[in-house]
Amino acid sequence: GQQVMQIPQYQHVQEGEDFTTYCNSSTTLSNIQWYKQRPGGHPVFLIQLVKSGEVKKQKRLTFQFGEAKKNSSLHITATQTTDVGTYFCAGPPSNTGKLIFGQGTTLQVKP
Amino acid sequence: ETGVTQTPRHLVMGMTNKKSLKCEQHLGHNAMYWYKQSAKKPLELMFVYNFKEQTENNSVPSRFSPECPNSSHLFLHLHTLQPEDSALYLCASSPALRTSTDTQYFGPGTRLTVL
Numbered sequence: 408g409q410q411v412m413q414i415p416q417y418q419h420v421q422e423g424e425d426f427t428t429y430c431n432s433s434t435t436l437s438n439i440q441w442y443k444q445r446p447g448g449h450p451v452f453l454i455q456l457v458k459s460g461e462v463k464k465q466k467r468l469t470f471q472f473g474e475a476k477k478n479s480s481l482h483i484t485a486t487q488t489t490d491v492g493t494y495f496c497a498g499p500p501s502n503t504g505k506l507i508f509g510q511g512t513t514l515q516v517k518p
Numbered sequence: 519e520t521g522v523t524q525t526p527r528h529l530v531m532g533m534t535n536k537k538s539l540k541c542e543q544h545l546g547h548n549a550m551y552w553y554k555q556s557a558k559k560p561l562e563l564m565f566v567y568n569f570k571e572q573t574e575n576n577s578v579p580s581r582f583s584p585e586c587p588n589s590s591h592l593f594l595h596l597h598t599l600q601p602e603d604s605a606l607y608l609c610a611s612s613p614a615l616r617t618s619t620d621t622q623y624f625g626p627g628t629r630l631t632v633l
Binding site: 440442448449450451452455495505506507508509510511 | 561574610615622625626627
């Protein structure tokens, strides 16, 4: 079946440093979504990318969808303590509409 | 507040107990989902309902029994659970289950502990 892998699993950074998490799918995705889960919270939708090579920005967050639509990345510039949490990518198997989540990357930011 | 509520927020139960988790969405969505989130594991999709019809049962043990009486409510009935079933159970909803994926909105989850 389809697999969605994320690396790294954990990342500790000093406040102000940049952070990147990578998402790779075993199959082509029609779109990819990113969610953030704060400690003790629930996943919250961040963004959806649909087009090959698409890049979207949300303030200090930059999301990219690969040309082959099999990989994606999330880059945070100048991390802040509010960025702490687990970031999940998720993509749908073809023509099903359901989402397969990656295992997430947990970000810790040291002040 | 995402418009998806779950009760109870915390539940401790013995292996012989029967309990139910409740999810309600106020977003007018037609698809609802149950996920299990264990420590150090990815979100595991358990069940999917679309317009009240179950469309997915992801090889979930029969000790978990879902119920969807209408598009706004989703239940997960629990009986004779095992300690390894302890996890965060998340409910989510989306406009509908279709080939183009809609965003999913998650509830706050029920933290279940099985003793």
